[in-house]
Amino acid sequence: MMGAVHGPQGQRHILVADLGFGDAGKGATVDRLCRSGGVAAVVRFNGGAQAAHNVVTPDGRHHTFAQFGSGTLHGVPTHLSRFTAVDPLALAAEADHLRSVGVPDPYALLGVDRDAPLTTPYHAAAGRLRELARGAARHGSCGMGVGETTRYALAHPGDQPTAGDCSARPRLLRRLRLLRDRLTDELGPLGAPPVEACAEAYTAFARAVRLTDGTRLRELATRGGLVFEGAQGVLLDEWHGFHPYTTWSTTTFGNAETLLAEAGAAGEGLRLGVVRTYTTRHGPGPLVTEDPELSAALPEPHNGHGRWQGAFRIGHFDAVAHSYAAEVCGGVDALAVTHLDAPRRCRGLRICRAYGIDGALVERLPAGPPGDLVRQAELTGRLLRAAPALWDTPGRDPRRWSEAIGSLLGAPVLLESSGPARQRVNDLRSMGKSKYLSGKGSALSV
Known part of the structure; x- marks a missing residue:
């Protein structure tokens, strides 16, 4: 109808x-x-x-x-x-x-939107490790790092990678390395791709989409x-x-x-x-x-x-x-x-x-x-x-x-x-x- x-x-x-x-x-x-x-x-x-x-x-x-x-x-x-x-x-x-x-x-x-936070393989790996650590008290995470993206942004305001960073490679690399290192220090090895590989994919993303204000x-x-x-x-x-x-x-x-x-x-x-x-x-x-x-x-x-x-x-x-x-x-x-x-x-x-x-x-x-x-x-x-x-x-x-x-x-x-x-x-x-x-x-x- x-x-x-x-x-x-x-x-x-x-x-x-x-x-x-x-x-x-x-x-x-x-x-x-x-x-x-x-x-x-x-x-x-x-x-x-x-x-x-x-x-x-x-x-x-x-x-x-x-x-x-x-x-x-x-x-x-x-x-x-x-x-x-x-x-x-x-x-x-x-x-x-x-x-x-x-x-x-x-x-x-x-x-x-340039200010949209970026979810990375480091967030996903960290979120999964936290969920596994809960054992029988698991919360039911999707395992994709979305919650971890918010958690990190709240814990480290100003350091969260954003969509806008994908068009500014030096800042993107700095923030990705800082993110990876902090989460590794807290949780151990993340088993995620190298920062440079992620940055390459993210800069291609920035060229493909319209980043807005x-x-x-x-x-x-x-x-x-x-x-x-x-x-x-x-x-x-x-x-x-x-x-x-x-x-x-x-x-x-x-x-x-x-x-x-x-x-x-x-x-x-x-x-x-x-x-x-x-x-x-x-x-x-x-x-x-x-x-x-x-x-x-x-x-x-x-x-x-x-x-x-x-x-x-x-x-x-x-x-x-x-x-x-x-x-x-x-x-x-x-x-x-x-x-x-x-x-x-x-x-x-x-x-x-x-x-x-x-x-x-x-x-x-x-x-x-x-x-x-x-x-x-x-x-x-x-x-x-x-x-x-x-x-x-x-x-x-x-x-x-x-x-x-x-x-x-x-x-x-x-x-x-x-x-x-x-x-x-x-x-x-x-x-x-x-x-x-x-x-x-x-x-x-x-």
């Missing part, structure tokens, strides 16, 4: 965030938003090369987007903001695959709508997630709203939360509604056991956790509900509306201020003792599931997906949501 995304008056931009632990369908959602034009760029606003946003086109092409925006197959440019960690080596491999699925010159569609987003915003594509999920947020099973990244809408304000469009973004009809997560940490029997009924063609992340786990839809996610990210304007074919494939799929924790019925998880990791760790401890206590069973009709999820999370459902390439966009005007009506020329056409 073709239609238009109608944002609030004057709103032309869409901010996309996953309200779970990741893997809810952000890639397919962004791909759908970009399908019919009107999008000037996809802006990545957190995370790095560990993103795995799967897009399957109607003609059967498949690509797992990591750093390129998920609108690339439609020729939509990508802007990697300063809030994303850039891995040029992983980017080259991704560009190669994009060429194989019909994108002739992926780098021509890519712009990178802070004015680029304002320029893009004057050309059309922007789609801000988040990575991972709000329940993994560095401040609001279930510590310590979290990411070193702000996964809420916060970074996207900062960038939008800097582009001169503060408040002009529709906040779109993405959820599946069931709840999933990679690796260790709380998953209150986990049901091992669902794995056989709902096989995952693009997700499985990861060497560093651990097992891919499946549970029933967790309205308590997803409502918490919506609250800590400041609320959502609309929802994208994916995997609406699952209730028909799995008769026993349900919605958990409340937990039992230490003999008490819990229908809502209270949100706390950012930065209180002791509080978040205590919340994690409670969730590890929780069990589902109150259920809804919408049945097998996708419409009932869409209505139930929208009602529980307090937002209209804008986009519905029943498969990797089967999606429809709802007209929020027909749902009585007048605040979503757009002014002339202000809607993203999808």
